[in-house]
Each structure stands twice: as C-alpha cells, then as structure tokens.
Amino acid sequence: MVRHAELVELVLPDFGYPIFEPSLTAETYLNRLERLRKKCSGDYTHMLVYGDREHSANIAYLTGYDPRFEEALLIVDIEGEDQWILVGNEGIGYLEISPIKEQLYPVLYQSFSLLAQDRSKSKPLKQLLQDTGITANSTIGVTGWKYYSAQESPDPHHWIEAPSYLIDNLRALATDVTNATHIFMHQTDGLRAVNEPEQLAQMEYAATLTSQAVRNVIYGIRTGMTEYQAVQLMNLNGYPHSAHTMLSTGERAWMGLPSPTNKKIQRGEPFTTAVGLWGALNSRAGWLLEHEMQLPKKIGDYVERLAAPYFEAATAWLEKMSIGVTGGELYKAVHDRIGDSFYGVWLNPGHLIGMDEWINSPIYKDSKDRIKPTMALQVDIIPATGTEYFTINTEDGIAVADQHTRNHFMEYYPEAWDRIVARRDYMTEQLGIRLQPEVLPFSNLASHLPPFILNPQRAFRMTE
Template identity: 80%
Template sequence: MVRHAELVELILPDFGCPSFEPKIPAEVYLDRLERLRKKSKSYTHILVYGDREHSANIQYLSGYDPRFEEALLIVDIHEDQQWIMVGNEGNGYLEACPIKEQLTPVLYQPFSLLAQPRDRSRPLKQILQDTGITANSVIGVAGWKYYTPQESPDSHHWIEAPSYLVDNLRALTSDVTNATHLLMHQTDGLRAVNEPEQLAVMEYASALTSQAVRDIIFNVKPGMTEHQAFQYARLNGYPQSVHPMLSTGERAWIGLPSPTDKKIQRGEAFTTAIGLQGALTCRAGWLLENETQLPKKIHDYVEKLAAPYFEAAVAWLETLSIGVTGGELYKAVHDRIGDPFYGVTLNPGHLIGMDEWINSPIYNGSQDRIKPGMALQTDIIPATGTLYFTINIEDGVAVADQHIRNTLMEKYPEAWKRITERRDYMTEQLGIRLQPEVLPFSNLASHLPPFILNPGRAFKMTG
C-alpha cells in the first residue's frame, strides 16, 4: 500500500526546555583558527570582517560578535598571531571574548558610531602594515558571501567588505581576493560541519525557538492582536539571528513581516517564525479548526497542497543520511511537489549556523554529499502565489555519526534525552522513518497542523 499523509488527532509530547546553556570552550575556537590556517596556506593573511548583521564568521573563529559596531579579525596564516580591530564600545566588549588572551586588540575608532571620538586610532594603512601586510602579501577577505563566474568573470575580486578597507589593502598589495568560501562553502567550508559542542548549542537554540513557535500556535486566538499572540513566545534573551515574524491576513502572504497591533480574525492566513543564533522554526497555515471552514475556492486545500507538502517533507527527512547527495534530497521534494503550482523555487533545505542560512548543498543535480556534523533546516517553502496560501514545517535537524552521537549522549545527556524523545514521536506517532544519524532539534518534531485553531490535529504517514 502506498503511504500517504493523513490528518489525525495527536498528542504532541512535552519534550522540555533546556535547564542550562551550553558554551563553546576556548579550545574549540583555537582549533578552528588552526584549521583555518591549514586551509589557507596559499595566503599570508586572512581578514574576517563582521558587523551586527554579519557577525557569524568572526564569531565562529573567535567567539566575539560585534554589537553596535563593526570588527575585523586579522589572522597571520604562517605565524601564530591574530589581531582584532574594534571600535570604542567593542573595546570594552572584548572582555566577553572567550579567547581574548590569544587576540591582540586594536582600537580602530572609525568602526564606532557617528560622532563618537576618533582621536585615539592609528591610520588604517599603518595598522594593516603593523600586522605584517606588505607588497608581497597574499590577502583573503571573508565577509558573508562569495561569488561565482555565473555572477562575474572576475568574481574572486568581488569583496563584500567596506570599500575603504579593500582600497587600503589594495594600496598595499595587489593580491586581495574573496576568501569567504573557506568558511561558507556548502561542503568544504569550515562552518559546513559542526563539532559536538556546536551542535549542543544549536540544539539549545532550537529547543527555544521551537518551543516559542509551539506555544504561539497552541495559544493564538481570534480577537488577539499579533503582538499579544507573539507574547506567548516568552523568549529568554538569547541572541536572535533574524527579526521576529508573525503576520495574519493579507500580510501573511508576504511571509516576512513582524507582528503589529492588528487584530487577528478567524479564517485568516497565519505564519510565524522565530530565529535565534543556531536555529529557526516556522509554521504556517489557516486560522480555522478544520477543512470544512475553508473558503469554497480552496475547499481542497488539504489534498491539493497541505498533504502533498507533508509527504514531501517526510520524503526529505527519510532520504537524509550521511553520504546522500543534495541532488537526491532535492529530487525527494520535487518528485512530489515540483509542479509549478507549489512554487518551490528556493533550495529545499540549507545549512544553518549562527546566521540563519550559511549555504546549501541541496539543489537540482547537486553531487554535494551530506557530511556528519552538518546542521540543516527543512526549509521547504511552497510559495503558491494563489488563494491556497502556503504551509510550512521548518525545523532544525543535525546529521551525526556514531562518534558525535556518543559525545552528545555523554556530555549533554539532557539534550540527548530531548533528541531521542523527539525521534520516538516522529517515528512511532508520525510514521517518519528516520535514519539513525538524523537528530531532530525541534520541540515541534515535524508536528504540522494546517489549521492553527486546532493544533492537535496534524499530519502523520499511514499505509
């Protein structure tokens, strides 16, 4: 018998929330710097630029995340030395950096906000020269993107860092190129594969985001404002990776708006997403109790969109394993919802880090293979652009070999208990056949109610 998605009444277990926040040890950051050096032998220096929105690369290597200001990490590839350039307020914030003793701090006040003092900084060119950069240096600059020949025949010279920085570098040496791929390539970048310690941090963040979204969809009611509904998220202050999202009615079709004081009405479209550093959870559907309340023009919403979508998400989860190609994951989705009606135009899944999207090995024809330690999002977006609206099941998962699983079990037993209980719910109650290496990080555990006012009625696989 062919398996298919069916709406049934389910009891979503309480998987619990973390009682403590895992931390990345200093030795992990130092190991990352060493691995960067090993990958960068063709360079003399790697410069990693960051600001508030684009902090993930510099944070990954140093544990320092720029707040109000910009920052620049300069790594001498052939000597065990690294400098961090910060502004006025960042200078004090360096005290929170876990490897501050291994970084040489450099005050560069132009990184500060406008009108703040600029009287204690050396000229940028002099600072760069003091780190050993000369006419013979080979410089790689990492920002937050790299480019390909599809975008420009000169793509390696496209650098998304401030022009004044790149101009000063190119005044010192002609060999300045984009090196972001060292960190963000979809399979070979340092950040594509995570240590057990990083995965534990991601599980912590995902437990928070998913519990927040879960509490919203189990408590939202018509007559509330969007702001009142979002208050059920009860976030604890852990750093966000994206703006908070919740919208209803016409704005829900846009997908990205933050909540407002608009009153929520029965029968409207609904979407919400919450992202913290290392995690994002999203759900979307209709503010109804069941399909009999749907408008006549979309009376077949469940069989036409929602059920095939869940089947595609399940196929993605069941295909996911160590060594599978991104092309196989793409095909698992598009074999089921590849018709233009579904509007699945973005990658059906991607890598996640402290930023919401690192890169994606999942695209049509991809031969990129899934590796142990990857953290991925089931980010499959059916943007129909029709009255059928959408549905969404975005959760976080990790792929872990036996070594990683043993480490998580031994060092993070509380997180491991949540992971195993989520797996049990997904396999035993939802009928999803997960490979042993697939670790669910979400407290929603693929629970997908298309009708938000009846959150206990969700899809499972039968047959």
C-alpha cells in the same frame, strides 16, 4: 504499498525545556584558528574576516566576539601565530566576551565607531594593516558573508562585500587581495559546514527555545488577540536573535516575513510565524481555522492539493536524509512530489544553518554534494503558491551525526539527548517518519504540522 499523509488527532508530547546551556571553550576557538591556518597554508599569508551587527557569524566563529553597534575586523597571520582584532570605541570593552581574548591583539580603530564619537586616538588604517605584517608580497584573503560565481561576474574572486575603504587600503598595500568567504561558507568544504559536538549541543539548545516559542503560539493563539499578544506567548528568554521575529495574519501573511503589529487576529485568515536565534529557526504557516470544512469553497481541496502533498514531500526529505546522500537526491525527493509550478518551491529545499540562519546549501537540482557528519540543516521547504491557497510550512532543524557524535551527546549532554530521543520516538511511532539513526531532530515541534492553527492537535501523519 504507497504511503500517504492523513490528518488525525495527535498528542504532541512535552519534550522539555533546557536547564543546562552548553557553551564553547577557548580550546574550541583555538582549534578553529588552527584549522583555518592549515586550510589556508600555501594560498594566503593573511586572512581578514570582516564583521558587523548583521554579518557577525564568521568573526564570531573564530573568536566568540560578535560586533554589536560597530564593525570589527579580525586579521589572522596564516604563516605565524598572531591574530589582531580591530574594533571601535565600544568594542574595546566588549572584547572581554571572547574566550580567547588573551590570544587576540586588540587594536582600536575608531572609524568603526558610531558617528560623532572620538576619532583622535587610532592610527590610520593603512598603518594598522602594515603593523600586522601586510606588505606588497602578501596574499590577502578577505571574508565577508558571500562569495560569487562566474555566472555573476567575469572576475568573481575580486568581488568583495566589505567596505570599499578597507579594500582600497588593502589593494594599495598588496596586489593579491581576493574574496575568501568560501573558506568558511562553502556548502561542503567550508569550515562552518560541519560542527563540533559542542556546537551542535549549543544549536540544539537554541532550537529548543525557537521551536517551543512557535509551539506556544500554535497552541495558545486565539482570535481577538493582537499579533503582539500572540508573540508574547513565545516566552523567549533573551538568547540572541539571528532574524527579526516574524508573525503576521491576514493580508500581511502573504509576504511571509513581516514582524507583528497591533492588528487583531481574525478567524479565517492566513497565518505565519517564525523565530530565529543563533543556531536555530522554526516556522509554521497555515489557516486560522479548525477544519477544512471552514475553508472558502474555491480552496476547499486545500488539504488534498497542497497541505498533504507538502507533508509527504517533507517526510520524503527526512527519510532520505543520511550521511553520504547527495543534495541532488534530497532535491529530487521533494520535487518528485511538489515540483509542479503550482507549489512554487523555488528556493533550495533545505540548507545549512549556523549562527546565521542560512550559511549555504548543498541541496539543489542535480547536486553531487554529499551530506557530511555533523552538518546542521534546516528542513526548509517553502511552497510559495502565489494563489488563494496561500501556503503551508514546517521548518525545523536537524543534525546529521555519526556514532561518535551521538555517543558524545549521550555522555556530555544527557538532557539534550533525552529530548532528541523523545522527538525521534514521536516522529517515527506517531508520525510514521522513518528516520535514519544519524538524524537528530532538534525541534520541540518534531515535524508536527497542523494546517489549521486553531486546532493544533489535528496534524499530519504518514499511513499506508
């Protein structure tokens, strides 16, 4: 029998708030460096990982060091055992944050410092690079935050999104300097496409914070509040952000991405919000109403035409998700239901998440890429209708975990495991979403989707 989405009154359980914060040990980072060397052996002599405040995920993945005000450069001798990290004036002291600081050679490179700060104590960049063993015979891989295809360039391997002065100096020393970001960010084979159990536990912690923040807004927002006051309901604890906090109502909500303002929230307006922290992002969008009878007449069929089919597509994605499923199958599960141009699902319906909000995506039309154990993914299906129907959105995070990883969670992260089990129970028993055993929900919203924000208890479930 064909199932469909219906709106019903639901009681979203309290899944709890983290007390214990997982962390990554020095051993984890050293193991990652070892994996990098094995992966790059024979192809590169040196791997250079560039990072700045906006693009810190790859360098932090290897070191636990995230650039703040400055840029940074990690140089890994693939054939040896050494690694150097070039930082600016303020970065030297902040290197203490790295769990493997004793295994990093700190190098002061003051051109990474902010303008007007002292530049008199560091060597020229070319000499610093030579000091790490780079010669004319070196094979250099440079990791930034993107890599490119033949569709974009006739020579994509030589497109590198790092400062030109760095690439110019490297190419003055060595002839073989290419983009190596795929080593980290390829959608299935990249080092960061899969995660250690410890990393997943850290992501579940972050996702609990982000989802609870959005949940607090959904259940606490009132007309007459300002957008700033609505954001204060999030009650965030200071965990680092991966994206600007987003909340907008009225005309600005149609853009999707704006930060909040002092605008007063009014009944009948469109609404959207999203919160992103390292390893997690959650979002909801809908109308600031209590019931579909309050919608403008010309979109009176909003639930039947947009919202219900959307929830059915998100459910199909979740039910199809499993170890070994292809990205093409997940894409098809969504587009079979909301693939019409009216829905405007132009972006990949789901993607990998890490410290950065979007690593890459194995989910695209006809994709043969298979979902692997320990991947962390976003249920990120965005209907950009571009019409008076506005949109609806439920973005939550999950992990795909084999039995070994699930056992590890149960033993070492029982608090997180209890939340995961309770979320699964709600999704399967109350929402009618038939999850595979390997799907671990990380969101305290647990796919709870109220299209009318002023009535958050009235949400979708699947029924026959």
